[in-house]
Amino acid sequence: MAxxxxxxxxxxxxxxxxxxxxxxMAPGTLGEFGVLSGHTPFMTGxxxxxxxxxxxxxxxxxxxxxxxxxxxxxxxxxxxxxSAERRKDIDIERAxxxxxxxxxxxxxxGDDDVDFTRARAALTRAIMRIRLAETPRV
Amino acid sequence: MATLKEVQLKISAxxxxxxxxxxMNMVAASRLRGAQSRMVGFRPYASKFEAVLGSLAxxxxxxxxxxxxxxxxxxxxxxxxxxxxxxxxxxFNTNLIEKAADLAQEKIAKGIEVSFTAFGKKGRDWMRRExxxxxxxxxxxxxxxxxxxxxxxxxxxxxxxxxxxxxxxxIIVYAxxxxxxxxxxxxxxxLPIPPLEKADEALQxxxxxxxxxxxxxEPSPEALLGELLPKSVDxxxxxxxxxxxxxxxxxxxxxxxxxxxxxxxxxxxxxLAYNKARQAAITGELMDIVGGAEALKG
Numbered sequence: 239m240a241x242x243x244x245x246x247x248x249x250x251x252x253x254x255x256x257x258x259x260x261x262x263m264a265p266g267t268l269g270e271f272g273v274l275s276g277h278t279p280f281m282t283g284x285x286x287x288x289x290x291x292x293x294x295x296x297x298x299x300x301x302x303x304x305x306x307x308x309x310x311x312x313x314x315x316x317x318x319x320x321s322a323e324r325r326k327d328i329d330i331e332r333a334x335x336x337x338x339x340x341x342x343x344x345x346x347x348g349d350d351d352v353d354f355t356r357a358r359a360a361l362t363r364a365i366m367r368i369r370l371a372e373t374p375r376v
Numbered sequence: 377m378a379t380l381k382e383v384q385l386k387i388s389a390x391x392x393x394x395x396x397x398x399x400m401n402m403v404a405a406s407r408l409r410g411a412q413s414r415m416v417g418f419r420p421y422a423s424k425f426e427a428v429l430g431s432l433a434x435x436x437x438x439x440x441x442x443x444x445x446x447x448x449x450x451x452x453x454x455x456x457x458x459x460x461x462x463x464x465x466x467x468f469n470t471n472l473i474e475k476a477a478d479l480a481q482e483k484i485a486k487g488i489e490v491s492f493t494a495f496g497k498k499g500r501d502w503m504r505r506e507x508x509x510x511x512x513x514x515x516x517x518x519x520x521x522x523x524x525x526x527x528x529x530x531x532x533x534x535x536x537x538x539x540x541x542x543x544x545x546x547i548i549v550y551a552x553x554x555x556x557x558x559x560x561x562x563x564x565x566x567l568p569i570p571p572l573e574k575a576d577e578a579l580q581x582x583x584x585x586x587x588x589x590x591x592x593x594e595p596s597p598e599a600l601l602g603e604l605l606p607k608s609v610d611x612x613x614x615x616x617x618x619x620x621x622x623x624x625x626x627x628x629x630x631x632x633x634x635x636x637x638x639x640x641x642x643x644x645x646x647x648l649a650y651n652k653a654r655q656a657a658i659t660g661e662l663m664d665i666v667g668g669a670e671a672l673k674g
Contacts, residue, residue: 282595
C-alpha cells in the first residue's frame with residue numbers, strides 16, 4: 239500500500255480539514271479527479287461539490303466545498319475553498335431555509351438580473367448541501 | 377469651595393462613569409480575542425493563496441490579465457475607507473479618516489476624480505459631512521462577525537468597476553494591527569493588482585512546502601489566473617476588514633483603559649477634597665461648641 243497523503247482544506251475563516259488520507263477525490267472545473275500519493279504537481283480550479291477522501295482508518299469522508307481551487311503535490315493536497323463543511327457539520331435547517339429563500343427570490347427576479355444569477359448560485363449551493371447531508375452513510 | 381453634598385454627588389457620578397468604561401474595556405478585550413483568532417484562522421489561507429498566485433503569475437507571464445496592467449493615465453480613483461461603526465476608541469477613526477482625506481486631497485490636486493466606498497459608519501458620516509462622492513456603504517461589518525462573502529461582494533464590484541473603466545485605480549485605507557498598543561492607518565493599492573511576489577519568495581514564506589514550479593494546470597495557467605486574480609482582490613479586502621476590526625477593539629480597549637485610569641485619578645482628588653471639606657466643617661462645629669461653652673462659663 240502506498241503512503242498516505244496530507245490533505246488540507248482551508249477557508250478564509252478556518253482550516254476545515256488537516257489530516258492524512260489514502261486517496262482524495264475532488265470536483266475539478268474540467269471534471270472530477272482523484273489523487274494518490276506520488277501525484278505529479280497539479281493545480282486546478284474547483285467546482286461547487288463534494289470532496290471525498292478515505293482517511294487512514296479506511297473510512298470514506300465527505301466535505302462540501304463551494305468552489306475554489308486545489309493544488310496536488312506528491313505528498314500533499316491543498317484545497318482552498320471559499321467555504322467548506324464536513325458532512326456532519328452541515329446545518330440542514332439553514333440549508334433548507336437558504337433554499338426556500340433562493341427559490342423565493344428566483345420567482346421574483348427578472349431573467350438577466352444580477353439578483354437572478356446570485357439567487358441561482360445560492361440555490362445550487364443549498365441543494366448540494368442538502369443532497370450531501372442526506373446521502374446515506376455507509 | 378464646593379459644598380459637601382456637591383462633592384459627594386460628583387464622586388458618585390464619576391464612579392458610575394468608571395463602571396461603564398471598565399465594562400467597555402472588558403467587552404472590547406473579549407471581542408479582541410475573537411477578532412484575533414479570526415485573523416490567525418485566515419493566515420493559512422492567505423499565505424497559501426499568495427504562494428499559488430505567485431507561481432501561477434510566473435508561468436502565465438506578466439500582463440496576462442487586465443487586472444495586472446497599470447493604466448497610463450489615471451482619471452478616476454476609488455478609495456475604500458475602513459473605519460469602525462462606533463466611537464469611544466480614541467483617535468482611531470480620526471486617524472483613518474485623516475489618512476484618507478490626505479490621500480484624496482493629493483489625488484484631487486492632480487486633477488483626479490475621487491470616489492469612495494465606506495466600510496463603517498464613522499467613515500460614511502465623514503463622507504456625508506464633506507459631501508464626497510460615495511458609491512457604496514457597508515455598516516455593521518467592521519467590529520462584528522462578518523463572513524468572507526462581504527469581502528467578495530465588494531471585491532466583485534471593484535473588479536467590474538475597474539474593467540468597465542469606472543475607476544482607473546482602487547485604493548484601500550485601513551488600520552493595520554501591529555500590537556495591542558499600536559494600530560496604524562495604512563494605504564494599499566488594490567487594483568490594478570500590484571506586482572505579485574515571485575514563487576521563490578513565496579516559497580520562503582511557506583518553507584515546509586517543497587515547491588515545484590512545473591505544475592500541470594487545468595485549465596491553462598492563464599485561465600486559472602484569470603479566475604484567481606479577482607479572488608485575490610476579495611482576499612485583500614477581507615484582510616483589511618479583519619485588521620481594522622482587530623485594531624478597533626484594541627484601540628477601544630486602550631481608550632477605555634485610559635478613561636478608567638483618569639476616573640480613578642479624579643475620584644482620588646475628589647475624595648481628598650471631600651475629606652478636607654468634611655474636616656473643615658467638623659473643626660468649625662467644634663470651635664462653635666468650645667466657643668459656646670466658654671461663653672457660658674464666663
